[in-house]
Amino acid sequence: MGLLIPEVFIILLTDLLGILLLLYTAPAAYKILRMWDIDSSSPLQYELEKKRLLTSVIVKFIFLLKIPLFLFFIYTNDKLSNVLTGAMCATGSLNATPYGMSLLLLKIVNIFLMSVWLTIYQSSNTSEKLPAAKKQYSLLLFITLLSIIEGGAGLLNFANLDPTAVVSCCSSIYSSTTEGGSFLMSIKPFTAFLVFIMFSVLYITSLLMRNPKATASLAVVFFMTGIANLILFTSTYIYQLPSHKCPFCILQKEYYYIGYLFYISLFLSASSGLNLFFYKTITGAYSRKLHFTAIIFGILFMFLSVLYPFRYFLINNQWL
Amino acid sequence: MIKVVSVTKTYTTGTDKITPIKNFNLRVNEGETVILQGSSGSGKTTLLNMIAGLIKPTEGSVEVAGRNVSKLPEHFAAEFRRETAGMIFQQFHLIEELTAGENIALPLAPSSLSRQEISDRVNMLTEKLLIKNIIDVPAGKLSGGEMQRTAIARALVNSPSIILADEPTANLDGTLTEELLNIFRSLKSEGKTIIIATHDPVISGSDIADKIIHLNKEV
Ligand SMILES: Nc1ncnc2c1ncn2[C@@H]1O[C@H](COP(=O)(O)OP(=O)(O)OP(=O)(O)O)[C@@H](O)[C@H]1O
Numbered sequence: 001m002g003l004l005i006p007e008v009f010i011i012l013l014t015d016l017l018g019i020l021l022l023l024y025t026a027p028a029a030y031k032i033l034r035m036w037d038i039d040s041s042s043p044l045q046y047e048l049e050k051k052r053l054l055t056s057v058i059v060k061f062i063f064l065l066k067i068p069l070f071l072f073f074i075y076t077n078d079k080l081s082n083v084l085t086g087a088m089c090a091t092g093s094l095n096a097t098p099y100g101m102s103l104l105l106l107k108i109v110n111i112f113l114m115s116v117w118l119t120i121y122q123s124s125n126t127s128e129k130l131p132a133a134k135k136q137y138s139l140l141l142f143i144t145l146l147s148i149i150e151g152g153a154g155l156l157n158f159a160n161l162d163p164t165a166v167v168s169c170c171s172s173i174y175s176s177t178t179e180g181g182s183f184l185m186s187i188k189p190f191t192a193f194l195v196f197i198m199f200s201v202l203y204i205t206s207l208l209m210r211n212p213k214a215t216a217s218l219a220v221v222f223f224m225t226g227i228a229n230l231i232l233f234t235s236t237y238i239y240q241l242p243s244h245k246c247p248f249c250i251l252q253k254e255y256y257y258i259g260y261l262f263y264i265s266l267f268l269s270a271s272s273g274l275n276l277f278f279y280k281t282i283t284g285a286y287s288r289k290l291h292f293t294a295i296i297f298g299i300l301f302m303f304l305s306v307l308y309p310f311r312y313f314l315i316n317n318q319w320l
Numbered sequence: 321m322i323k324v325v326s327v328t329k330t331y332t333t334g335t336d337k338i339t340p341i342k343n344f345n346l347r348v349n350e351g352e353t354v355i356l357q358g359s360s361g362s363g364k365t366t367l368l369n370m371i372a373g374l375i376k377p378t379e380g381s382v383e384v385a386g387r388n389v390s391k392l393p394e395h396f397a398a399e400f401r402r403e404t405a406g407m408i409f410q411q412f413h414l415i416e417e418l419t420a421g422e423n424i425a426l427p428l429a430p431s432s433l434s435r436q437e438i439s440d441r442v443n444m445l446t447e448k449l450l451i452k453n454i455i456d457v458p459a460g461k462l463s464g465g466e467m468q469r470t471a472i473a474r475a476l477v478n479s480p481s482i483i484l485a486d487e488p489t490a491n492l493d494g495t496l497t498e499e500l501l502n503i504f505r506s507l508k509s510e511g512k513t514i515i516i517a518t519h520d521p522v523i524s525g526s527d528i529a530d531k532i533i534h535l536n537k538e539v
C-alpha cells in the first residue's frame with residue numbers, strides 16, 4: 001500500500017534503476033573476472049579493457065548517487081511516521097513491517113561496500129597495470145547481488161506498510177523493559193559511552209600512527225559503538241529525557257536535524273578509515289585525503305557525542 | 321626503442337569493418353628516422369596514433385621506451401604523450417581561439433617551468449620555424465603553412481625523445497620544406513627517434529631516412 005507514496009516511489013524507482021544498470025554491467029563483470037589478463041594483447045583483453053572503462057564510469061555514477069540516497073531513505077521513513085498510527089519517528093516506520101530493520105542494515109552494509117568499491121576503482125587507476133581489476137569486479141558482482149536483495153526487501157517493506165495497524169515506536173523498542181529487550185538494550189548507557197570513548201581514542205590513535213590495518217578494523221568498531229552510544233547515551237541528552245532513547249528522533253526539526261550531522265560525520269569517518277586499508281593494500285601508498293577525512297569527521301562525531309551530555313551537565317549541574 | 325608487435329587495428333562503424341593495419345610488425349631503434357609511405361587509407365595515421373597511445377590496437381602490442389603504450393589507461397597515455405612523444409597531426413588540431421604562441425606552450429602547462437622559461441622556449445622554436453611574427457595571432461586566423469609550423473612547434477616544445485609527424489609538409493612550399501628538413505636533421509643529430517608519414521618525395525628522398533616502410537592498403 002505504501003508503494004504509491006511519492007517518496008517511496010522515488011526510492012523504489014531509483015533502486016530499480018540502479019539494479020538495472022548494475023545488471024547491465026554484470027556480463028562484463030563476469031567476463032573480466034574470468035578472463036582478465038593485463039599482459040595479454042588479444043582482442044578479448046582489449047575488449048575487456050574498454051568494457052572496464054565503460055562499466056566503471058556507469059557504476060561510479062550509480063554509487064555516487066546511491067550513497068546520499070541513503071539519507072533520503074531515512075528521511076522518508078521519518079516522514080512516513082506521520083501517517084502510521086503510533087509512529088513518532090523512523091523507528092516506528094522501520095518496525096512497521098518485519099522487513100524494515102533488515103532493509104536498513106542491508107542498506108548500511110551496501111553503502112559501505114560501495115565506498116570500498118569506489119576506493120578500489122580509484123586506487124586501481126593509480127597504476128597503469130590496473131592491479132585490482134578482478135577484485136573490483138568480484139566486489140561489484142557481490143554488490144549487485146546485495147542490491148537486488150535490497151530492492152526486493154524494499155519492495156516487500158513498503159508494500160506491507162499498513163496505515164491502519166498500530167505500530168510500536170522508539171519508546172517501546174529502545175527500552176530495556178519490553179519483553180525480548182535486545183542485547184543492545186541490556187547494556188548500561190554509561191558503559192556504552194565509556195566503551196565508545198575508548199574505541200574512539202584507539203581509532204584516532206591508529207590513524208595518527210598511520211596503521212591502516214588497525215584503522216580499518218577499528219573503523220568498523222567505531223561505527224558500531226558510535227551508534228550504540230548514540231542510541232543509549234548521547235541521544236538521551238539531546239532529548240533531555242533519560243527514558244527517551246532513539247537514533248531517529250534526532251533527525252527531526254525539534255532537534256535541528258542534528259542527527260544528519262551525526263550520521264554523515266560518522267559515515268564519512270568510518271568509511272574513510274576502512275578505505276585507507278584498501279587504498280594502501282592496492283597502491284602501497286597512504287592516502288592523505290582519506291586520512292584527514294577520517295580524522296576530522298571522526299573527531300567531529302566524538303565531539304558531538306560528548307558535547308550534548310556535557311552541555312546538559314554544565315547547565316543542570318547533574319547527569320541524567 | 322619502438323616495438324610494434326603483431327598489431328592489427330580494426331575500425332568498426334555500424335556493421336562495416338575496416339582493417340587498415342593487419343598483423344603488422346615494426347622496430348625502430350633509438351635515434352633512428354623512419355619514413356612511412358603508402359597510399360591514402362593505408363593506415364599511416366592509424367599507426368602513428370597507436371604509437372602515440374591515442375588509439376589502442378585491436379590486437380597486438382605497441383611498446384615505446386619499455387612501456388606498453390597500447391595498455392596504458394587514458395590518464396597514463398596522456399602523461400606518456402606529454403613527456404615522451406611529440407605528435408604533429410595531419411589536421412593540426414590547434415585550438416583556434418588561442419594564439420599561436422599559446423597553442424605552442426600548451427604541452428608545458430602541467431610542467432613546473434616558469435613563465436619566462438616557457439616563453440623562451442616558444443621564442444626559440446618560432447624563430448627556428450620562421451613564425452615569430454604570428455605568436456599573438458589566433459590560430460584560427462593562420463594560413464595553412466603557418467598552422468602546420470605552429471603544430472610542429474607545439475610537438476617539439478617539450479623536447480620529446482620521440483617525434484611522430486603526420487604529413488608535416490603537406491602545406492609547406494619548397495623553401496619551408498627544406499627548412500623543416502633542416503629541423504629534422506638537427507633533431508636527428510640530437511639523437512631523437514623520428515617517424516614521419518609522408519607522400520612528399522622531398523622528404524622520403526632526403527638523407528634523413530634510415531628506413532622507409534611501405535604500408536599496403538588491405539582490400
Ligand atoms: N576512427 C575511424 N573510424 C573508422 N574508420 C577509420 C577511422 N580512422 C581511420 N579509418 C579508416 O581507416 C583507414 C586508414 O586510415 P588512415 O587515416 O590511417 O590512413 P592514412 O594512411 O593516414 O591515409 P592518408 O594518407 O589519407 O592520411 C581509412 O580507410 C579510414 O577511412
Ligand SMILES: [Mg+2]
Pocket residue numbers: 364365366410486
Ligand atoms: Mg593520414
